[in-house]
Amino acid sequence: MYAIDAKGLDYRRLNSRIREAVAGGATRLSLSNVNGHRYIACGLRGPLKIELNGTGGNDLGAYMNGPEITVKGNVQDCAGNTMNAGSIIVEGRAGDILGYGMCGGEILIRGDVGSRTGVHIKAGEGQGPVLIIGGTAGDFLGEYMAGGTIIVLGLDSDAAAVGRQCGVGMYGGSIFVNARSFPGYAGKGVVVSSPDDEDLALIAGNIARFAGLFGLDAAAVLKDGFVKLTPRARRPYGSMYVGA
Amino acid sequence: MLKLQKAKFEIGRDFDRCVGCGVCVNQCANEVHFRDPYDESVCADDIKCVGCQRCVHLCPTGALRVVSFASRTREHGLWTSTVINEIHLQSDSGGILLSGMGHSRPDTVYWDRILLNASQVTNPSIDPLREPMELKTFLGRKPPLNRKNSLDAPEKYPQLELEIPVMFAAMSFGSVSLNVHKSLARAAMSQKTYWNTGEGGLHPEVRAYRDRAIVQVASGRFGVSPEYLEEGACIEIKIGQGAKPGIGGHLPGEKVTGEVARTRKIPPGSDAISPAPHHDIYSIEDLSQLIYSLKEATAYRKPVAVKIAAVHNVAAICSGMARAGADILVIDGYRGGSGATPLRIRNDVGIPVEFALAAVDRRLREEGIRNEVSLVVSGGIRNSADVAKAIALGADAVYIGTAALVALGCHMCQNCYTGKCNWGIATVNPRLARRLNPDIGTLRAENLLRAWKHELAEFLGGMGMNAIESLRGNRLMLRGLGLTERELEILGIKAVGE
Numbered sequence: 001m002y003a004i005d006a007k008g009l010d011y012r013r014l015n016s017r018i019r020e021a022v023a024g025g026a027t028r029l030s031l032s033n034v035n036g037h038r039y040i041a042c043g044l045r046g047p048l049k050i051e052l053n054g055t056g057g058n059d060l061g062a063y064m065n066g067p068e069i070t071v072k073g074n075v076q077d078c079a080g081n082t083m084n085a086g087s088i089i090v091e092g093r094a095g096d097i098l099g100y101g102m103c104g105g106e107i108l109i110r111g112d113v114g115s116r117t118g119v120h121i122k123a124g125e126g127q128g129p130v131l132i133i134g135g136t137a138g139d140f141l142g143e144y145m146a147g148g149t150i151i152v153l154g155l156d157s158d159a160a161a162v163g164r165q166c167g168v169g170m171y172g173g174s175i176f177v178n179a180r181s182f183p184g185y186a187g188k189g190v191v192v193s194s195p196d197d198e199d200l201a202l203i204a205g206n207i208a209r210f211a212g213l214f215g216l217d218a219a220a221v222l223k224d225g226f227v228k229l230t231p232r233a234r235r236p237y238g239s240m241y242v243g244a
Numbered sequence: 245m246l247k248l249q250k251a252k253f254e255i256g257r258d259f260d261r262c263v264g265c266g267v268c269v270n271q272c273a274n275e276v277h278f279r280d281p282y283d284e285s286v287c288a289d290d291i292k293c294v295g296c297q298r299c300v301h302l303c304p305t306g307a308l309r310v311v312s313f314a315s316r317t318r319e320h321g322l323w324t325s326t327v328i329n330e331i332h333l334q335s336d337s338g339g340i341l342l343s344g345m346g347h348s349r350p351d352t353v354y355w356d357r358i359l360l361n362a363s364q365v366t367n368p369s370i371d372p373l374r375e376p377m378e379l380k381t382f383l384g385r386k387p388p389l390n391r392k393n394s395l396d397a398p399e400k401y402p403q404l405e406l407e408i409p410v411m412f413a414a415m416s417f418g419s420v421s422l423n424v425h426k427s428l429a430r431a432a433m434s435q436k437t438y439w440n441t442g443e444g445g446l447h448p449e450v451r452a453y454r455d456r457a458i459v460q461v462a463s464g465r466f467g468v469s470p471e472y473l474e475e476g477a478c479i480e481i482k483i484g485q486g487a488k489p490g491i492g493g494h495l496p497g498e499k500v501t502g503e504v505a506r507t508r509k510i511p512p513g514s515d516a517i518s519p520a521p522h523h524d525i526y527s528i529e530d531l532s533q534l535i536y537s538l539k540e541a542t543a544y545r546k547p548v549a550v551k552i553a554a555v556h557n558v559a560a561i562c563s564g565m566a567r568a569g570a571d572i573l574v575i576d577g578y579r580g581g582s583g584a585t586p587l588r589i590r591n592d593v594g595i596p597v598e599f600a601l602a603a604v605d606r607r608l609r610e611e612g613i614r615n616e617v618s619l620v621v622s623g624g625i626r627n628s629a630d631v632a633k634a635i636a637l638g639a640d641a642v643y644i645g646t647a648a649l650v651a652l653g654c655h656m657c658q659n660c661y662t663g664k665c666n667w668g669i670a671t672v673n674p675r676l677a678r679r680l681n682p683d684i685g686t687l688r689a690e691n692l693l694r695a696w697k698h699e700l701a702e703f704l705g706g707m708g709m710n711a712i713e714s715l716r717g718n719r720l721m722l723r724g725l726g727l728t729e730r731e732l733e734i735l736g737i738k739a740v741g742e
Contacts (some may be wrong), residue, residue, distance in 0.1 A: 015540055038533070043470040043541025059537040065470045078524050081537065082465045084509075097524045101465030103509045119523045120464060124509030144519050146510060172514055235497055235515050242339030243662065244330060244587045 002026040007033040011057065015039055022048060036076060041067055058095075061088050064105070077114070080107045085127070089213055096138070099131050102148075106130040110214045111156075115139040115163065123147030123173065132210050136181070139163035142229070143187070145170035151206055153221055154181030166190065170231045176203055180224035189236055195228045248332035253295045255288035256309035262286060268299040268308060273664035273676055296657035298666035330587075341587035344660030344670065346487050346624060346646060347579045349591050354598035354727075355630045358637075359740060361721040363708035370710055372701035378711035379700060381409040381641050383478075383618040384547040385571040401571070402547050404458075404478055406641060407436035408697050409712060410631055412689075413622050413645030414460050414482065414551070416444030418495050418504040418516065419583035419660070420649075420670055421677035427652055427685025429453035434686075435693045440643070443482060443493070443518060445507035446472055458549065461538065463492060464518035466508040470541060478572070479538050480549040481531075483522070486580025486623040489553030489594045493518035494584065499663045501672050532568035539569070547571035554578060554600030554623065555593075559607035566608060566617045574643065575600050577623025581646040583670055584661035597623040598637065602735045605638025605717060614638075614717075628699035637735065638717040651692040652685045 002021050006014050014037050021029060027048055034040070034054030041050055041061045048067035052060075056075035061067070065084040074092035083102040090107075096114035099107050104127030115138030121129045122145075129148035134155050141162050142150050152175070154161030160183035167175050168187025176195060186192055195203065203226060204218075211218035255276065264286055268277040276293045279286055293310060300308045316325045330341060363369040370377075384403035412428040419442065429450050432439040440458040445467020450457070459476030461468050473479055484490065495504075495516040505512040525531050535548050549572035550565045552558070562573050577597025582590065601621050608614035621634050622643035634642050650656070653667040660670035668679030704712065707721055715721060722737040732739055 012540075016543075019543060039537050039540040042537050043473060045470050058533055059540075062537045063468065063470050063473060063541050078533070078537075081524060082461075082468050084469045100524045101468070103465075116523050120517075120519060122510050125506055125511075127509070143523070144517060146514065146517070169517075171517065172511070237494060237515065237517070238496070240340055241342040241586070241661075242333055242337040243659065244333065244341040244343045 001028045001030050003030045003032065005032050006035065006037055006054070009037070011037040011039055015042065018044075018050075034073075041069055056090075061086065074111075080105070083107075083129075084124075091214070093135070099129065102129045102131075103127055104129050106132070108132045108134075108210055108213060110134040112136045113138065115141075116143065118142045118145060118148075118150045118175075120144040120146060121148045121150070121173065130206060132206055134210070134214065136161050137163065137166075140165050140168065140187075142167045142170055142173070142175045145175070145231075146172040148173045149202065149206070150175045151203060151210075151226075152177045153207075153210075154178040155216075155221065157181075162186075167229045167231070169236065170229075171234055171236050172231060174199065175229040176226040177229065178224050179227050182227045186229050189232045190229050191232050193228045193230065195226050199226075199228060245336070247336050249291070249336055250315075250329060250332070251290040251293065251313045252329075253293040253310050254290045254313050255293060255299075256311060257286070257288065258307045258309075261305040261307035263305055263307075265304060267302050267304060271298050271302050271666060273666050273671075273673070274659075274662075294657040294659040294662075295655075296659070296666050297655045342661055343585060343587040343590060343658055344583055345656060345658040346581045347591055348587075348658070351596075353624070354596055354731075354735070355624075355626075355633050357725050357727050358598070358633050358735070358737065359723050359725055360629070360632060360636070360703060360707070361723070362706040367708040369708050370705040372698070372705040375705070375710060377701040377704055378713070379406075379408050379697060381406040381712060383549075383572050383620065383640055385618075386616055388616050389612070402545055404438060404547060404572075405436070406438065408693055408700070409635060409639075409641035410625075410693060410696060411437050411458070411620070411641060411643050412439040412648050413581075413643035414440035414442040414458075414480065415583070415645055415649075416442030416460075416466075416495070417447050417450075417507055418444045418499055418672060421665075421668055421672060421680060422447055422449060422503070423677055423680040423682045423685060424649070424652060424669055425450045426453075426682035427680065427689050428648060429456065430682070430686040431689035431693060432456040434690055435697075437693065438477060440480060441476070443467075444495075444504065444516075445509070446475055447503065447507050451475065461534075462518050463520070463522045464516060466510065466516060466518070469509075473538060473541050473546075476546065478547045478549055479542065480551055480572075480574065481522075481534060481538070481570075482551045483525070483531075484551070484553035484555075484576070485582060486553045486576030486578050486594055486597070487582030488585045488589050489555050489578075490520060491586070491589055492520040496584075496661070496663070499672050504672055528564040528568050531565065531570075535569040549574050549620070551576060553580070554595045554597050556595065558595070558600045559603040562604040562619075563607055563611055563613070566613050570617065572618045572620055573604070574620045574622065575604060576643075577621065579624025580622055581649075582660075597621050597634075599731075599734055601634060601637050601639055606736060628696040628703070631696065632700060632703045632715065633722065635712060635715050636718050636721045637737075638719075640716065648689060648692070651688050652680060653688075 036057040038057040060079040062081035068087040077095040080099040093111035098117040103124040112135035161181035165187040167190040443462035454475040462482040550570040551574035578594030618640040665671040
């Protein structure tokens with residue numbers, strides 16, 4: 001385990017220390033005293049485990065292709081931005097624009113997340129991004145979603161698990177929301193249905209992992225059931241235009 | 245319902261010359277030409293014709309003519325045939341009018357109202373055929389004049405080095421064929437300039453030309469990975485495009501075939517939708533965050549460019565971009581090309597790049613930061629004179645998109661969005677795409693750059709200069725013809741005769 005103390009370092013020095021450690025062959029990193037440092041693990045590749053103690057700053061793990069980041073704390077905005085593969089596991093909450101444009105990998109947040117989570121996530125060849133939110137999500141969850149899976153559990157409170165305009169403009173992928181805390185409305189062009197057996201198996205598999213990571217009882221998490229949100233059309237704008 | 249839409253072109257076939265070989269039938273992806281099922285004679289369905297002239301070029305006996313549809317509505321200055329036809333199209337379909345290529349109205353082209361200078365008697369002109377002529381251009385951040393005031397002054401600033409200040413503009417694989425990418429990439433390699441991947445990823449077969457590639461990151465984030473960012477010589481964030489300021493992009497599922505899907509990292513057949521905004525950018529501060537995330541991801545080894553459409557407040561926006569950390573500012577004027585754009589947006593949103601360039605250059609000078617960033621303009625650059633004038637108005641370099649495609653054989657039929665490009669350019673259909681031989685395409689693109697290089701050298705020599713640097717931002721070399729006082733003032737140039 002290679003340890004870096006972020007205290008007194010600005011983000012550029014911290015990230016350059018991380019890059020040096022990785023270039024030097026480190027595969028396990030422990031970061032302490034992280035206090036909103038931006039761009040941690042941005043663009044890093046390959047088998048690498050990072051334990052982050054403190055608050056991860058904006059763009060944590062952006063473009064990342066492979067590493068696993070465990071955050072003992074909260075993360076700010078734009079975590080997992082345009083991420084390709086790997087894991088971001090957060091024991092606390094996440095800010096806005098979580099996982100924007102990601103096309104693979106997983107983001108697991110124990111607590112709540114802000115607005116614009118999972119906007120335009122998509123499934124690359126042989127990939128399928130997974131986003132699991134233990135608490136609630138803000139407005140515009142899964143806007144423009146083109147592929148992948150989002151699961152919102154709404155644990156710990158009776159608040160609505162998703163905000164306004166959930167899935168608006170989505171044209172692929174699925175969003176599953178805890179049935180008990182689903183507010184009953186979703187964005188334009190979204191179909192609300194019940195998950196089928198295949199979906200339930202997918203949810204159960206993901207929840208088993210989520211519950212294992214955060215010490216939860218998977219059966220209790222699953223007991224309320226889920227609603228499924230999918231796009232009405234794969235080609236929402238296919239017939240809007242006429243060649244001039 | 246009787247469709248009111250009319251043909252735009254009519255096919256003239258000289259039956260004395262036609263030998264019925266069927267080349268036209270095979271060549272036309274729009275299925276204009278067909279064989280009569282009864283007597284095997286070759287016929288045409290005029291309404292499907294887009295006027296691309298492919299059949300005219302390939303007819304071995306010269307039997308074909310494609311001309312504008314002669315039957316017009318009664319003449320009227322306001323309600324022209326085009327206006328009427330557009331209304332009929334919309335009342336037939338209820339659709340948004342979609343078009344390919346840039347602004348189509350014959351508005352004033354300000355490049356043509358600006359004239360260049362030449363030396364006479366004093367300060368003698370230089371003969372570029374005998375004297376060395378320097379066109380070398382560096383793009384990237386430069387150190388501030390007063391280093392003490394800079395919070396961010398690393399020792400080295402990564403630069404792009406161009407032997408001609410003309411680069412190939414962003415056109416994604418998917419909107420254009422792989423052979424277009426190959427042609428432009430190879431030409432950029434040999435002529436030592438750069439080509440731009442557009443928002444569609446970098447296909448493995450053009451990876452060999454990555455040293456001269458500018459990789460684009462746009463709102464859909466298609467094909468963006470650490471490897472992709474690492475491969476480019478420069479990363480360009482696309483905020484906007486001159487042909488469609490303020491709206492997103494949309495590659496229809498028909499063009500998302502296996503290879504395009506793989507390169508973009510989306511399932512085949514699905515639409516590739518680029519949202520109108522980047523949802524992680526709602527302010528200059530957010531833009532700065534994206535710029536620095538890309539710099540961090542590439543360890544500050546590559547310049548980051550930001551491209552916007554030329555809009556009303558372009559000068560203030562560019563100032564913000566420069567301060568947000570963009571090393572290269574790209575301004576795309578309202579004549580900029582496009583593979584698919586709503587016609588109304590294309591023709592009625594945005595401003596000419598001539599004014600945008602002059603306004604931005606002036607603003608950055610006034611704020612004392614012009615020297616720190618590079619300025620690249622695009623949007624309707626047609627020839628070397630436009631390039632020379634753009635440089636004298638303050639640009640460091642230009643992008644050419646449409647001109648490059650025309651060099652490869654584009655005939656401006658403006659139907660790029662159909663994917664049925666008979667010239668093998670704006671298509672991913674393998675049967676059509678192979679019509680553009682990448683070796684010949686490379687040669688044609690190289691020829692264009694070589695010719696412009698000679699012409700730029702002639703302009704410079706004529707002005708008594710031996711380096712493009714002497715022309716850069718040198719408005720004294722420009723005069724305006726037939727422009728109002730206000731226009732001259734904004735362009736920062738004098739009138740002819742002054």
